[in-house]
Amino acid sequence: MAGIYPKHFSNCITFAVARSLSSFSSNINIADSNKTKTFKQIPGPVRLPLIGNLYQYKFGKYKIYRYHEVLEDLYKKYGPLVRQDLGTSTVIHIFDPEDIRTVYINEGTMPHVVPLQETAQLYRQERDMSLGLGNVNGEEWYKLRSAVRQMMLRRKEVHYYLPLVQDVATDFVKHIIRKRGKNGEIENLSDEVAKWSQESAGIVCFEMRLGCLNGGLEEERAQTMVNANKVMFNLSALLKFSLPVYKYISTPKWKKLLEAEDFFYRTATQYVNTTINKIDNLIQRNELPEGRYNFMTYLLSRKELSRKDVTIITFSLFADGLSTTVPALLYNLYCLATNPEVQEKAYQEVSKHLKRGEPITQAIINKLSYLKAVVKETFRLYPIGTEISRIIPKDLVLSGYHVPAKTHVNLNPHVHFKSEEYFPNALKFLPERWMRGGESSDIHPYLLTPFGHGVRTCAGMRFAEQDLHVALCCILLNFKLQYPITDPLEQIYSTLLFPAGPKQKHELKSPFRASRMADRACHAQMVEEMVKECKILDCMRVVL
Numbered sequence: 001m002a003g004i005y006p007k008h009f010s011n012c013i014t015f016a017v018a019r020s021l022s023s024f025s026s027n028i029n030i031a032d033s034n035k036t037k038t039f040k041q042i043p044g045p046v047r048l049p050l051i052g053n054l055y056q057y058k059f060g061k062y063k064i065y066r067y068h069e070v071l072e073d074l075y076k077k078y079g080p081l082v083r084q085d086l087g088t089s090t091v092i093h094i095f096d097p098e099d100i101r102t103v104y105i106n107e108g109t110m111p112h113v114v115p116l117q118e119t120a121q122l123y124r125q126e127r128d129m130s131l132g133l134g135n136v137n138g139e140e141w142y143k144l145r146s147a148v149r150q151m152m153l154r155r156k157e158v159h160y161y162l163p164l165v166q167d168v169a170t171d172f173v174k175h176i177i178r179k180r181g182k183n184g185e186i187e188n189l190s191d192e193v194a195k196w197s198q199e200s201a202g203i204v205c206f207e208m209r210l211g212c213l214n215g216g217l218e219e220e221r222a223q224t225m226v227n228a229n230k231v232m233f234n235l236s237a238l239l240k241f242s243l244p245v246y247k248y249i250s251t252p253k254w255k256k257l258l259e260a261e262d263f264f265y266r267t268a269t270q271y272v273n274t275t276i277n278k279i280d281n282l283i284q285r286n287e288l289p290e291g292r293y294n295f296m297t298y299l300l301s302r303k304e305l306s307r308k309d310v311t312i313i314t315f316s317l318f319a320d321g322l323s324t325t326v327p328a329l330l331y332n333l334y335c336l337a338t339n340p341e342v343q344e345k346a347y348q349e350v351s352k353h354l355k356r357g358e359p360i361t362q363a364i365i366n367k368l369s370y371l372k373a374v375v376k377e378t379f380r381l382y383p384i385g386t387e388i389s390r391i392i393p394k395d396l397v398l399s400g401y402h403v404p405a406k407t408h409v410n411l412n413p414h415v416h417f418k419s420e421e422y423f424p425n426a427l428k429f430l431p432e433r434w435m436r437g438g439e440s441s442d443i444h445p446y447l448l449t450p451f452g453h454g455v456r457t458c459a460g461m462r463f464a465e466q467d468l469h470v471a472l473c474c475i476l477l478n479f480k481l482q483y484p485i486t487d488p489l490e491q492i493y494s495t496l497l498f499p500a501g502p503k504q505k506h507e508l509k510s511p512f513r514a515s516r517m518a519d520r521a522c523h524a525q526m527v528e529e530m531v532k533e534c535k536i537l538d539c540m541r542v543v544l
């Protein structure tokens, strides 16, 4: 039988000037507009009045949890540019990397996006919260983004947390050793990785160990957060593909979503408030040591940010990894486990530069070019999400069609990730293709951009990469990874793409354990019910 086995381990186990979007122009990016086809000619499935294409998800062959495959189907049937109407809102799906380039080049200095989770935007509006970076546009976005740029996107600031992140990764290794079954199997690696992510984010945001890996009540609370997060992502996806009645009437799904969001925010906000109080006390006593609470003190010092802004930015840094870095690490572990030669090569590289127990420095990470290629290749075979959205600021010609300013477009390069046309030996896991001298110079630069591109790229990219690199180093140095199931790992759409384990495992058996404290038990029950009802998929039940 397989599992995580101890290995070599005797103890076991650019911003330019701000510009308003009112300067939408109507220039077309190709001079010869005579040959350009009209917006109405953009192909797509038959649309019905009011519901548009939603009937295909409700009664047709399309399944929401297979949305990534729906996009592949649309591309194959209709070509590089496809129109889809979800209710009364129109989206143009873009598949050609050249069109993707055109959109990015013309996105302007303050690109407009449609939020990944419109439900989160609505929830925050209803609760009078700051909306957060990914949910705002224009001047408000510019203000928030400028405020976080230094702390989140400068390498030096992010590397400051490297030793703390390594401490958490080391504890995660010990946690895995405790959780392993007799045969080395981890029953639900997905949830364990999610606890690691919370602990790691907690140390960055609050410079505090939250105890998510300690086996006690804190770990139970972390599990409840993980479950609530699953409910939020799942319901958000379901509501995205329904008529937006929930925006006007409190539907049962919307109510459930509110409960999960309330629980999630309440818990995270407690951490934020506790840290702010600690900082206030230290400042009052003139005892705040230099460099302590770096992230929060920086945000609090920015005059343009309200307390609500500081809370939501910190919340994002704390929580966003659950739905992004967590699946990313799981996909990496899966790819390493199912490609033993790659795993051995990655292990050799890491162990050449780093001994178990030694501090990981940025200089060491810089030398791990093969490991980074593994991460990149994993993003190719297992992307984290489907689309990147934009509201285009000016008229464009895309694949020969005129697309007017203010149109909502979705960039979907992932439909090509397993295509021979773009990647030789497309189904093979070949990190070598991203190494110097590999084929990467022939790969279209706008094809694989897992963190997006341009001024609106992922704000958490540096933290996510650092977390991934450190965790992979620690895991590779301590374990040999195996995946005992012959069926390939599936991906399930639930706003983003989550690992779902082998097909027969898709029906939920709740991973939930009742917690001991009464209020937690109450939340626990609530979340468990939601999880069941929404048929949340139990990610990666038997792995590694």
Ligand code: HEM
Residues within 6 Å of the ligand: 113, 133, 134, 135, 145, 316, 317, 318, 320, 321, 324, 325, 328, 384, 385, 388, 389, 450, 451, 452, 453, 455, 456, 457, 458, 459, 460, 461, 463, 464
């Ligand atoms: C593997 C992990 C991750 C991936 C693949 C990822 C990917 C992305 C992508 C594709 C976007 C949209 C970019 C665009 O519109 O051009 C985005 C936006 C964003 N991400 Fe991430 N992300 C990851 C982790 C994180 C983490 C850990 C955080 C929090 C620290 C985070 C915070 C954000 C924020 C705040 C935005 C909105 C940025 C803005 O609108 O200015 N992400 N991410």
